[in-house]
Amino acid sequence: MDDLVIAPAPGLPDGLVIPADLLRERFTHASGPGGQGVNTADSRVQLSVDLAELSALGVEATRLDRAMEQLAGRRTGTVLTVDAAEFRSQHRNRKAARERLAGLLRSALAAPAPARRPTRPTRASRRRRLEAKHRRAEVKRSRTRPSADS
Template identity: 65%
Template structure:
């Protein structure tokens, strides 16, 4: 098994490389298509990576990934299953691709919100609407007896 390379992008300008030794693959029987070999071939792949200890992530990336992937983690271990193909090799590739996409998306920083001002037109429309509503309510009141 080779290292998992994740191309450069937001949050990881140099890209990432997950060493092959940190990836754990398990194989089992997959349900679904496979013909006569479905009961004998271990084509389902479960690919696991411990995000808490991997050397592929920097500390800020690790914190972000642990926070964003929290619902998918068992402790700090992320597990991806792939069983949609009949061959183990294609399922291994699919699991690695999915893991790469998950890690890539997990480390993308959230853009900070730039505060903006309301437009003069929107402020004017809001005040006009308030004035109109006030006028409607004023006209509903009984006349004042002075």
């Protein structure tokens, strides 16, 4: 098994390489249709990594805490596990699991988006909005039937 290379991203300017000895792969029977080999081939892949061991790879504690928080629903303790069983081939499922794990870690370790700074509409935009409302009201008023009094 090779190292998992996570490409540079906004939160990871230098990228990240997870050594193969930190990754654990398990192979099981995939469920669902698959022909004759479905009960004999272990094509389903479960790829796991212990997030607590990422601090040794130079991931800062703040990023690691944020990743732990974002991935809270997907991990057991500090271990993050990803399944892949969409392909019939074990090789393709291994590749899919690695891509899925890399994507999860890339998004979890990325810096949060800056908070939105509230703005106020300009005086000219408020005036244009009110003029448009007035024009629309005039159009609707012109469609009404004349009253019987006039």
